[in-house]
Amino acid sequence: MDAEDRQLVEAFRRGEESAFSALVIKYRDAVYRVARRMLGSHEDAADVTQEVFIRAHRALARFDGRSRLYTWLYRITVNLCLDWRTRLRRLPPADLLPDPASVPVSADPELEAAETARAVARAVSALPPRQRAMVVLRLYQDLPYQDIARIMGCSEGTVKATMFAALRRLRRVLVAEGVRAP
């Protein structure tokens, strides 16, 4: 756990609620982005993000500090997202597309890039949940394999093998859709 996080956790244990607010501000964006990429919709990601911090607030006083705080938060996030997806069973494809506001509609190259982004989003959303979680944590959040293994509760070797399988699967889907790298 880094020094800043340790100080904030200790302050929270002393009863300083502002320390928890500082942790929320520090990690809310990362938690939201993982949830958004795993669940596909802003609304679900917002609900999960709130639930992550509610659970963190309940458990933070008992956090033993053996792992990094962000690893702990990511683990709560991934587990909630996996449960959430099980409850949703099937996500409507429209929810998995990038924000309409972030998809340009003017020039042709931009249109093409937007279409590629949609195809990639569809392919990532079709991955099995644990593969998807690992792709999100590695390719979007840039977490080291060691941390991903802790979050997912498996060995580093399993994470690498799963990533390899996920990338090959993504490749097959994208080739089938005619998507090429820019």
Added chain:
Amino acid sequence: MSLACREAMDLLVEAVTGTVPPSARASLAAHLAGCAACRREAAALEETATLVRAAGRFAVPPGFWSAFADRLQARLALERLPVAARWTRWLARPRHAVAAAALIAALGLAAATAVRLGPAGGPPADPAGALDAQLRGLVTEAMSVTLPSLAETIDTWRAGLHAGTDAEGDSR
């Protein structure tokens, strides 16, 4: 796939996702130089990882974090309330109050029925004796000391019940 190729694939995953240690980079490069299949695989994985990374951008709606902070504070304030206060707030909602009233009524009715009919498993051999035992079970010694008239009331009640069960027995 040879052992060298398997090892290379492990390193390759790390390489295309950006974490291969510098010490392993040289051995991976040496393997790729001599293995066309792994070179093709490496190119395909690298292109896929690049596509996935490039496509993951999205924007958070304006004002979202401010509203998020308000909602979170409201939830945390609720979490900090004592249990009794949380129940009071929960019951303050008409829907919950009606549900709680219905549940209490159902439980009351079930308890009253259980007391009136006695334990399940068929009628006791001696109904009057069973009722006596039930009533005695309800009155503790402390209750008798605190309320001396209670014993007398119970005796009167018991006499009435005996008369009722005797009358039922006589009418058969």
